[in-house]
Amino acid sequence: MTVTRKVRRYSGGVYDLGLHVVWCPKYRRRVLGGRVAVRLRELIEQKAAEKGWEVVALEVMPDHVHLFVKHGPKASASYVANQFKGFTSRVLREEFPHLKSRMPTLWSASFFVASVGAVSADTVEKYINTQGERPWTKEHKEQADRAPGV
Structure with missing residues (x-):
């Protein structure tokens, strides 16, 4: 896939920042299927829109999530990852009680993040x-x- 360079401007400069973020459910449990996966995709898109970020690519697997997101210059990599993880965990555990009963938390504490650019x-x-x-x-x-x- 080719990503076209789309720079954005803000009062302090010009930027084009992208991250590849991967995170897993606690114990790498295979709980991200069916309605849970559909809802997770919706929530990730919702959080990105709320923050003014762009989801370039998203893949929800039964035991992990891959996300390529373009974000603003003031957001650190850990902030971006934790915004998605925290928001989706809270909402999914409210809407799908079996996620509460099977695991102490929805997501593992760790995540992978790498910067992604057009160059x-x-x-x-x-x-x-x-x-x-x-x-x-x-x-x-x-x-x-x-x-x-x-």
Whole structure:
């Protein structure tokens, strides 16, 4: 899947931030099927809309959730993950009593999160490492070399 770069603006700058978030039910129990899975998808979309985030991809498996979400610059990775986990746990346990009786909490305390971007880490590294080779940078460097010492 190709994700088109859609930068967003706010008073402090321009951003394009995405996260791949994965989390599991407690004890990796296979409880995310049927009506629970349908409702979980709805709740994730609802929370994203409430926060102004964009769900790019979402897959609910019986024993874990994969989410690719674009978020704002003020939200940390752990904040994003915990917003989804906390909200969905509370609502799903209210609506599906069997989730309360089978497990002390719906979600495991841990999660996986990785930043996702339209540009790879290798591309960024190469871009940074070749800054001195740019024509306009060479000109400035030559001018600085000719200037009297400071």
